[in-house]
Structure formats: C-alpha cells, structure tokens
Amino acid sequence: MKIMLMILFSMILINNYLLSQFLGICSFLGVTKKLDSAVGMSYAVIFVMVLATVVTWPIQTFLLDPNGIGYMQTVVFILVIAALVQLVEITMKKYMPALHKSLGIFLPLITTNCAVLGVAITNIDNGYNFAQSIVESLGAGLGYMLAMVLFAGIRSKIDDNESIPKAFQGTPAILIAASILAMSFMGFSGMVDGIFG
Amino acid sequence: MNKLGILTRGFFRENPVLMLLLGCCPFLAVTTSAINGLGMGGCTTVVLILSNVIISLLRKVIPDNVRIPCYIVVIATLVTIVQMLLQAFLPDLNKALGLYIPLIVVNCIIMGRAEGFANKNTVGDSFLDGLGMGIGFTIACFLMGAVRELFGAGTILGFSLGAMTAHPMVVFMLPAGGFFVFGILNAVVNQALKGKDVPRATEFGCEGCLMIQPAEEEPKVEAPKAEAPKAEASAPAAQDKEEGKESEDK
Numbered sequence: 001m002k003i004m005l006m007i008l009f010s011m012i013l014i015n016n017y018l019l020s021q022f023l024g025i026c027s028f029l030g031v032t033k034k035l036d037s038a039v040g041m042s043y044a045v046i047f048v049m050v051l052a053t054v055v056t057w058p059i060q061t062f063l064l065d066p067n068g069i070g071y072m073q074t075v076v077f078i079l080v081i082a083a084l085v086q087l088v089e090i091t092m093k094k095y096m097p098a099l100h101k102s103l104g105i106f107l108p109l110i111t112t113n114c115a116v117l118g119v120a121i122t123n124i125d126n127g128y129n130f131a132q133s134i135v136e137s138l139g140a141g142l143g144y145m146l147a148m149v150l151f152a153g154i155r156s157k158i159d160d161n162e163s164i165p166k167a168f169q170g171t172p173a174i175l176i177a178a179s180i181l182a183m184s185f186m187g188f189s190g191m192v193d194g195i196f197g
Numbered sequence: 198m199n200k201l202g203i204l205t206r207g208f209f210r211e212n213p214v215l216m217l218l219l220g221c222c223p224f225l226a227v228t229t230s231a232i233n234g235l236g237m238g239g240c241t242t243v244v245l246i247l248s249n250v251i252i253s254l255l256r257k258v259i260p261d262n263v264r265i266p267c268y269i270v271v272i273a274t275l276v277t278i279v280q281m282l283l284q285a286f287l288p289d290l291n292k293a294l295g296l297y298i299p300l301i302v303v304n305c306i307i308m309g310r311a312e313g314f315a316n317k318n319t320v321g322d323s324f325l326d327g328l329g330m331g332i333g334f335t336i337a338c339f340l341m342g343a344v345r346e347l348f349g350a351g352t353i354l355g356f357s358l359g360a361m362t363a364h365p366m367v368v369f370m371l372p373a374g375g376f377f378v379f380g381i382l383n384a385v386v387n388q389a390l391k392g393k394d395v396p397r398a399t400e401f402g403c404e405g406c407l408m409i410q411p412a413e414e415e416p417k418v419e420a421p422k423a424e425a426p427k428a429e430a431s432a433p434a435a436q437d438k439e440e441g442k443e444s445e446d447k
Contacts (some may be wrong), residue, residue: 022226026305036420054407069394071281082269100360112302114222121299167388168380171218177381183373 006196007128009128011139014187018147019074019181022114028151029174030086033159038152039145044106046141049119050087052081053137057130077120079169091144132196151181204324208396211396213306213391215386217348218398220306223297224338225375234342235335236290240283240298242331244275245307249327251275252315259316269302270309275387276301317318338381344378 017023024045031041034145056077072157089107092100110116119140123133159165164173213219223241228234251271252259259267280298283291291298301307310330315323346352349369353359368374390397 005414018269022222022375023300023371025221025225060370063420071277073279074277074302076267078273079266081243082266112303117303118296118300121296167384167391170383170387172380172384172387175376175383179373179376179380179404182371182376183368186371186373 002196006137006192007132008139009144010192011136012143012146013185014186014190014192015060015146016143017118017140018151019178019185020098021118023118024113024144027109027113027115028055028148029178031109032148032152032155035149035152037106037147040102041106041109042141042145044103044110045113045115045144046091046138047103048085048107049108049141049144050079050134051084051088051135052116052120053073053123053133053181055080057123057133060124062129062171067143073121075125081116081120104131115140119123147185149179151178154181198416200322200325204329207331207333209333212333212337213309213330215382216395216397219309220304220334221379223300223304224334224341225296225372225379227297228338228342228345228375229349230346230352231339231342232288233293233366234338234340237294237297238288238331238335238338240279240294241262241301241304241306241334243279244272245310245334246324246327247275247299248272249310249315249323250320252311253318253323256316264316265312268308271296272307272311273302287354290403306330312328328395328434341375341382342379343373349374369433394443 011017015021018025027041027045032038038049048106059072059076059080060073064072064076085107089100089104094106094108119137123136126136128136155174158173158177161169161173207213209216211217211310214221214224220241223237227237248268248271252268255271256265276299279301280291283294283298312325316327318326323406343353347352347358347361349356349371351363351365386397388436
C-alpha cells in the first residue's frame, strides 16, 4: 500500500509529466486557453492513460515478451492506442452522447499525445506489476490535470496582456510562465520520500 | 518551387520548432546539452527523411481513409530500427535520450510532413523536404542545447570554460530552464521578425499537426514510372502488418 501511495504522489507532484518530464507539452501549451477545455482534455487524458495501461501491460507481458519480440513495443503500442482511442470514441458517441459532446473533440488529439504512449512505455521500463502500472497511469493523469488547471488559470492573466513587452507577447510569455510554474514544482522534490519513506 | 527552396525553407523560414512551434516535447526534454540536441536532431532527421520517402512512394497505393494508420505503421517501424541501431552503436546517446527515442513516433513534425507534403509530392522533393526540415529541427535543438549547456554546466560541447564551469546555473539544465530558454528564443525570433512580413505560428496547438500545408500548393510532376512497381510490392506488406496488429488488439 505504501509503495502504491509513493508511486501515486511522486507521479503527481515530483515526476509531473508536463512540468518535469516534458510529455504532452503540445496540449499543455495548446489547450490551456480556457479552463473548461483544459479540464475536459485532462479527463480524456486520465481515461485514455488508464485504459491504455490496462491494455498495453498485458500485451507486453503475455504476448511480446514470451515470444521474444519485445522490440515490437513501439509499433504495437502506438497502434493499440490509436485503435483504442477510435473505439472509445465510437462507443462514446453511440452510448454516451452527452459525454461525447464534452470530451469527443479532445479524443483525436490524444492519439498523437506523447504522454499516453510515454506512460505505457514507462510502466514497462520501470518493471512495475499490473496494479502498480495502473496506479502510475492514474497518478500521471492526475498530475497532468493539476498542471493543466493551474496553467489555465495563469494564462487567463497573460493572454492579451498589453503590459508585457512587445517581443514577449504571445508564446514567449506563455513559456516563461510555464518555466516559473515548473520551478515551483521543483519544491516538491524529496517530499514524497520524506512522508512515506 | 525550386529544389533548393524546398531544401532550405526548413532551415529558418519554416523552421519546424522556431517558426511553426511543432515538436516541442523532445525539443524541450532532451536539449540539456548541445550533443544531446544534435543526437535528437539527427535521429529525427533520419526518421523524417525515410518516412517522407516511403510515404511518397506509397502515396498512390494507400487508401485515403486509412492513411493516418498507415503513416503511423511506417513511422513506428522506422523509429524501432533507429532505436535498435542506437542501442547497438551509440549506447551512451541512447541512454541520454531514453524514452524520447520511441516517442519520435508521436512527434508532430514527422506526421505533419507526411500528411502535408509527402503524400502529394514526388519522391525527390519529399526527400529534400525531409532533409531540410530535419536540419531545421537539428539547428533549433543544437541552439537550445548549446545555450542550456553553456549556462547550466558552463561547457560547450563538453569543453570547460573556466569561470563559468566553476559556478554553473544548474536551473538551466532543469525543466524550468528548458521552458525559460525556449521562451527567450521565441522572444528573439519575434524581435528579429519585427516589421517583416514572414508568416509565423502565433499559438501552440495540436490541431495544427496534421494540417500544415506547404506555402505554395502547386501540382507537381508525376513520379517516374519506375517507382510504381516497388511501391505496389511493399504496400500489401504494410497493410497486412497493420491488420494483424488491429486484430491482435481485439
């Protein structure tokens, strides 16, 4: 149990996918313009991350490794994730139209989101068992959400702010704000070991 | 557009990172030193050239509505090959780049060029486009890596610089420094382009990945006949493979 909590909190705070591992930066900088789209994207990412782990971990452990074709990991994972996202979208459209309306537009973006492929590969590289992998994916997704929501709040003050010097308006200001947010997350390093260790 | 234009526009005018704001994840993550930046740029260039060439060869055989999965299979296969070669011949670089090598698959530059250029242009042009864009990405990665290495470790390409090495600003090597240096680079580009009429992406966004169109959309000359049989020969293989994967998933 302790190790699960450690994995969960270190994924949220210390190894935050967006702010310390640079996975999924496109969506971090692209979809945080409005708070509600940031939240919608985050829910979709959490959902797909956990689902992708549930599917890819058994494929690697029971299909690829025993047959000695572990090197096919990248090809298989990206196809499985792409197929999965399609499947989820179709199912959602048919049976949960309300949810599809709010999350549907984000789902196609997730196929090419490196955070999802990243979490699937990291789980295998770290040698986690099935339960630990799921906890790690959940932690990664929650950390993603935390960073997205915080950054959407910050961006509402930065975008179209006339008091920023001309050359820094737009993308430079956004990146420097992200830098400061990443720096504040550095303060968490060592915290999880301190509490649970 | 002439051949030289196709090659060189990726260097600066349509630089994928600095001008089009694509492929930010690997660009920010691995550029902690100039060497790593060059390594990442090199790997991406190799994949980009080969994927552009293969997709351009297959552009007549790939059915339009399943083209994205086909591109993904081609790109993922190439990335796996590059990863194996790195493991065998450059294990240090492989270790430094780590997770970001398999993640070249989801680099939007590669997908963007496949969709935006290679699937409607000849093989030769696609090769030049891949090379040019790859070099542009490498230039950007090298610049970023060099700046971060200079301030963060006080070295340039591993050579120590006296006083700067003694008091490095470690924050430049950390994630925060990555965002910061990219922000400054963006501001420099903004300042340099001030008053000039050069198109530049002003927003980050995933939506742009698959929809980047080259500046001029002229109908190109048809590919030479000799390439057709080769394309047909390799296409069913790619498709079979993909179908195999899909059924495996179910």
